[in-house]
Amino acid sequence: MENKKKIAVFFGERSFEHDISILTGLQAFRAIDTTKYEPFPVYVDLDGKWWTGEKLLDSSTYPLTKEKQKTVTPVEFKIGGERAHILPLKKGLFGRAKPIYFDFAFLAFHGGYGEDGLFQGLMETAGIPYSGCRPLAATVFMDKIATKRVCKAIGVPVLDDVLIKRPEGKDFFDVEKLAKDVKFKFPVIVKPCSLGSSIGVSKANNKEELYAAILKVFALDSLAMVEPFVPNLEEYNVSVCNAFGETRFSAIERPIKNNDAVLSFEDKYKAGGKNGKAGKMGGTKTCGCKGGNSGRISAGMLAMTRALNPKELSKKQAENIKAWAAAIFNELRACGNARIDFLCDTKTGQMWLGEVNPIPGSLSYFLWEAAEPKVGFTKLVNALIEEGFRQEEKYSDFLKTISDNRIFK
Amino acid sequence: MENKKKIAVFFGERSFEHDISILTGLQAFRAIDTTKYEPFPVYVDLDGKWWTGEKLLDSSTYPLTKEKQKTVTPVEFKIGGERAHILPLKKGLFGRAKPIYFDFAFLAFHGGYGEDGLFQGLMETAGIPYSGCRPLAATVFMDKIATKRVCKAIGVPVLDDVLIKRPEGKDFFDVEKLAKDVKFKFPVIVKPCSLGSSIGVSKANNKEELYAAILKVFALDSLAMVEPFVPNLEEYNVSVCNAFGETRFSAIERPIKNNDAVLSFEDKYKAGGKNGKAGKMGGTKTCGCKGGNSGRISAGMLAMTRALNPKELSKKQAENIKAWAAAIFNELRACGNARIDFLCDTKTGQMWLGEVNPIPGSLSYFLWEAAEPKVGFTKLVNALIEEGFRQEEKYSDFLKTISDNRIFK
Numbered sequence: 122m123e124n125k126k127k128i129a130v131f132f133g134e135r136s137f138e139h140d141i142s143i144l145t146g147l148q149a150f151r152a153i154d155t156t157k158y159e160p161f162p163v164y165v166d167l168d169g170k171w172w173t174g175e176k177l178l179d180s181s182t183y184p185l186t187k188e189k190q191k192t193v194t195p196v197e198f199k200i201g202g203e204r205a206h207i208l209p210l211k212k213g214l215f216g217r218a219k220p221i222y223f224d225f226a227f228l229a230f231h232g233g234y235g236e237d238g239l240f241q242g243l244m245e246t247a248g249i250p251y252s253g254c255r256p257l258a259a260t261v262f263m264d265k266i267a268t269k270r271v272c273k274a275i276g277v278p279v280l281d282d283v284l285i286k287r288p289e290g291k292d293f294f295d296v297e298k299l300a301k302d303v304k305f306k307f308p309v310i311v312k313p314c315s316l317g318s319s320i321g322v323s324k325a326n327n328k329e330e331l332y333a334a335i336l337k338v339f340a341l342d343s344l345a346m347v348e349p350f351v352p353n354l355e356e357y358n359v360s361v362c363n364a365f366g367e368t369r370f371s372a373i374e375r376p377i378k379n380n381d382a383v384l385s386f387e388d389k390y391k392a393g394g395k396n397g398k399a400g401k402m403g404g405t406k407t408c409g410c411k412g413g414n415s416g417r418i419s420a421g422m423l424a425m426t427r428a429l430n431p432k433e434l435s436k437k438q439a440e441n442i443k444a445w446a447a448a449i450f451n452e453l454r455a456c457g458n459a460r461i462d463f464l465c466d467t468k469t470g471q472m473w474l475g476e477v478n479p480i481p482g483s484l485s486y487f488l489w490e491a492a493e494p495k496v497g498f499t500k501l502v503n504a505l506i507e508e509g510f511r512q513e514e515k516y517s518d519f520l521k522t523i524s525d526n527r528i529f530k
Numbered sequence: 531m532e533n534k535k536k537i538a539v540f541f542g543e544r545s546f547e548h549d550i551s552i553l554t555g556l557q558a559f560r561a562i563d564t565t566k567y568e569p570f571p572v573y574v575d576l577d578g579k580w581w582t583g584e585k586l587l588d589s590s591t592y593p594l595t596k597e598k599q600k601t602v603t604p605v606e607f608k609i610g611g612e613r614a615h616i617l618p619l620k621k622g623l624f625g626r627a628k629p630i631y632f633d634f635a636f637l638a639f640h641g642g643y644g645e646d647g648l649f650q651g652l653m654e655t656a657g658i659p660y661s662g663c664r665p666l667a668a669t670v671f672m673d674k675i676a677t678k679r680v681c682k683a684i685g686v687p688v689l690d691d692v693l694i695k696r697p698e699g700k701d702f703f704d705v706e707k708l709a710k711d712v713k714f715k716f717p718v719i720v721k722p723c724s725l726g727s728s729i730g731v732s733k734a735n736n737k738e739e740l741y742a743a744i745l746k747v748f749a750l751d752s753l754a755m756v757e758p759f760v761p762n763l764e765e766y767n768v769s770v771c772n773a774f775g776e777t778r779f780s781a782i783e784r785p786i787k788n789n790d791a792v793l794s795f796e797d798k799y800k801a802g803g804k805n806g807k808a809g810k811m812g813g814t815k816t817c818g819c820k821g822g823n824s825g826r827i828s829a830g831m832l833a834m835t836r837a838l839n840p841k842e843l844s845k846k847q848a849e850n851i852k853a854w855a856a857a858i859f860n861e862l863r864a865c866g867n868a869r870i871d872f873l874c875d876t877k878t879g880q881m882w883l884g885e886v887n888p889i890p891g892s893l894s895y896f897l898w899e900a901a902e903p904k905v906g907f908t909k910l911v912n913a914l915i916e917e918g919f920r921q922e923e924k925y926s927d928f929l930k931t932i933s934d935n936r937i938f939k
Contacts, residue, residue, distance in 0.1 A: 144937070169657055196611075197609065197611040200606065200652075201578070201579060201606045207610075238666075239654045242648040242651015261666070261670060275679060344863070527548070
């Protein structure tokens, strides 16, 4: 029992996908093999404050109101000393808080601060092994421009784009000039460059809508990306993982959309809440929730419906999706099980990269359960933990050679 | 006086360029305008432990032996609570250490953990404004593969390359197969993919040397990059900065090499120690050291010689260097004053990107002093600090819109 590695399961953070991360965090927590590991939750709230405690495992604790804060423990994280650790801010019985040491950080963040390399940088600095992408892959994948440029260089198809920068200060935006800069025919798709999960994405059919769409992005991001609209659009997503000692692929999914334009945040996470029928559609499967809170949680992303290994995809198309996904994943030496989304014009069959999610919602466990060979959620989580531990050796051993490079001796 | 912003100047870290970072840190510290700011040093040692104290400003304190550790103060960094801060581990007079709050982190790191996005991720997580590149540009620029792929996509010329992966476990390396995989004619250049400052870089004239060069890289990095050798090689470097409200360029430098193959770590940082005559060469300028310790410090990189705005470069070549440097800098929305190095075949005039240094040695101040218009070191450092403060607003304001995306209400 004492030899079990202690695993901090992190979720939350200052992110537009804060609540989705709570769901993924609770799911991942329940999937951890407790015969091997001793998990405990660490919740980072919307202000960046850290909390721990059993109550964080109960979804009725969220949102963490002032009242509910009394049921959990505020903590700080200390680095730069002998060993990085968590320190409760509440004093123990004898006036001294007991430090919480842990061996591994399981990251269940989505979006800003947690999925985009920032928290990964913190864990690297603290010397604590962690799950998923290293900072390079995480930062690049969460940036639409950088991801597309790397894809282009290695032959993964991407849509052409025009970038529009938010004017400094009180500069006025000329609608005519904007429409001219955007060289594509309408309709176009407008999106923020650095946010995930379709937040701020819209379709513009004319100049006026383009202007409105750009302004919507500028409330979220200083840089907007405009792309040609893909007609007859379907999305196909696949998750990639090297944690089993070889590049493996999950099942491919086609998400079911509520409208014909873009897969919105509502489509992704609120379908069940708005449209209870979605789960009953033929040929699709509802992603159910494990544990005791499914009734409440399923109002969100868990009710989203998807077609798994959709039959309309040709063998060649499925092979392309996998080859492209592996190419970008491996070019950036990614870890974890990023989900890589592709756009398809179903009339022509042409496909392009959509976006990459370093830490996909629910860790894409439903795609792995439908993979060939099947990977259960606990097996997936175990593999991600073991991979994270293996990453640790990489650099520290080599630093001993630094003596050659010293000036001060 | 009380209103002065407190600036922690960070240097050191678990890096092959640890000592160079100490030099840059001390230089940057002395250049900070103390009528505006109140700087204090924070040294991160080779084990990742943090220290502060006046004595860190004296170069005779390094290496920080057990004995010398007694003259400085060990500290820890606390995040996740009300406000991130440094806490001395030595207790004060009444048994309680006094927290050190600071408003800004000036990063003078080179290489691993400090220049490559990791420390930047820590500062982002801590909510502390900092100087230089954000995590995206820092991680990409410190990775040779990602940098080259982005360059290729946007039309900045790069050399072709072949990547060789370190075998797992005890796999044997076949010299013949290796030479076949490397499709270029000998000689070739072999380098680690993720380390800066020419560490581990060598030239291979034949199969056997290739094998040895690859093994040398594998002691430092799990991935080796092999490129064709550029004959008649000179390097041209330029530093780019947006901190003055427009894209500005430093003077272009041509470093003076000690041998005809590659600019080695010795060339870059130890030239003065090995070859006192270098500083006297015609048409070159020795980069002197400010402050009281120049005699000792100048044994290192500060004695390196360089030709500034070298006359052999045509106007067109200089324009190309600046245009390419700005293109990669701005594509990744870089901050700070990264130095971007180019390789040139002086017979053909052809040029390629060499590497990007997010935090260049000595912050490239000698290049900025020779820029048009001239930028003094203090003016440069001031601009980097002000730019870092400006970056802070970017995201936090927008998070208030998160209420639209909440599942738990």
